Amino acid sequence: MECLSDKKLHAYVEKSLPAVECSRIRDHLIVCESCRERHRRILLLESCLLEPVYQEPPAVIEEQVMRRIYARIPSLSSVLVLIGASFLFLVSWIYVYFDFANNSFIQALRLTTANTSSWIGSVVKVISTVFTAVYGGFKALNKFFAIVFDVNVGVEIFALTLLMFSLLLFYGIYQWLFKRSKKQKI
C-alpha cells in the first residue's frame, strides 16, 4: 500500500471515512513509520483544535446591551404610564373630592339606567358603588387624622395613595398590553 495522503489522514482522524477504509489505514499505520509520525501530528493538531482556548468577554458587553435594548421600552412605557396614571388620578380625585358619585354625571347615568338590565347599567352601578365607598373612606381617613393627631393631612395621604394606585394600575395595563403584542408576533 502506498503512503497515505495528508487529506486521507485528516479524514481518518476526523472519523469521516468508511469502516473498510479505516481498517486499511490502521493496517498501514502499523507498518509505516513515516505515516505514523504524520498521523501522530495530525491527531495532536485535531485534539488541540477540539479544545479551543477561550478568552473571557468583558462584562461591559452584557451591561451595555441590556441598557441599550431595554432603555427604549421603558422610555415609551414610562410616558404612557405617566399620561394614563395622571388622567386616572385627576378624574378620580375630582370625583372623590367633590363627591360626584352622588350628584354628578354618574348619578345621572345611574338614574337613566336604573330600570334597565343592560350591562351598561351594571357597569354604572359598580362605578357608582366604588366611588361612594372611596368617598366614605376618604371622609373617614380625614376624620381619623383630625381626631387622633389634630391635623388635617388625610387629603394629602389619600391623594398620594390614589396616585400610587393609578401608577401601578397603568403600569400593569401597559405590561399586559406589551406582552400581548409581543406574543402575537410569534
Add this chain to the structure above:
Amino acid sequence: MDDDQVLIKKILAGRRSDFEELMKKYNKKIYNFVFRMVRNEEVSVELTQDFFIKIYMVLDKYNFEYKFSTWAYRICYNLVIDHVRKHPMLVDSLDTHPVSQKKLMDSKHYVSEDGFQALEKEEIKQYLWKVVASIPLKYRELILLRYLQGFKYDEIAQITELPVGTVKNRIFKAKEILRKEIEKDGMFE
C-alpha cells in the same frame, strides 16, 4: 423544540431575564469568534454588542423550523464580514506575520517526566490558537466556525453560503497551514 427555541418563545413573550440568559449562553462564543476574526478588542466588544442588539431587533423574524445557533451565527458572520470589508487593514495586516515568538516553549524544561505530556499538549494548544488568529481570513473563519463554535460542515456551508465541498477543502487547507506553522516552530518535536 430545543432549549434555545423555548427561550426565544419566552423572550418574545416579553421576559427581560430570558434575553439575559440567551446572551449569557452565547456571549463567550460570539465574542471569541468576533475577536479572532477582527483581532481588536475594542472592535470585538462593539461588534458583539451590535450582534446582540440586532438579534433582539429581528428575533420576531426567526423561523422556528431552523436551528437558532445557525441563524444567529449567520447574522454574526455577516456583521463581521461587513466590518472586515469596510476595514480590511485591521484584519489582514497580521496575516503575513503569524506569531512572533513562542515563550511557552521554555517552560517545559521545568516539568517532571510524568507531567511532560500534558504540559506539552497544553503548550501546543495555547500556541496553536494564537496561530489560528493569524492565518488568512478565508481559512480562519471556517476553522473558528468548525472548532470554536462546533458547527458541522453543512451548517458552516449555510452560515457562510459556500458549497459544502469548498468548506471541507478550505478546512483541510487551513489545518495543513496550522500543522506546517507548528512544525516550523518545532512544537511537534
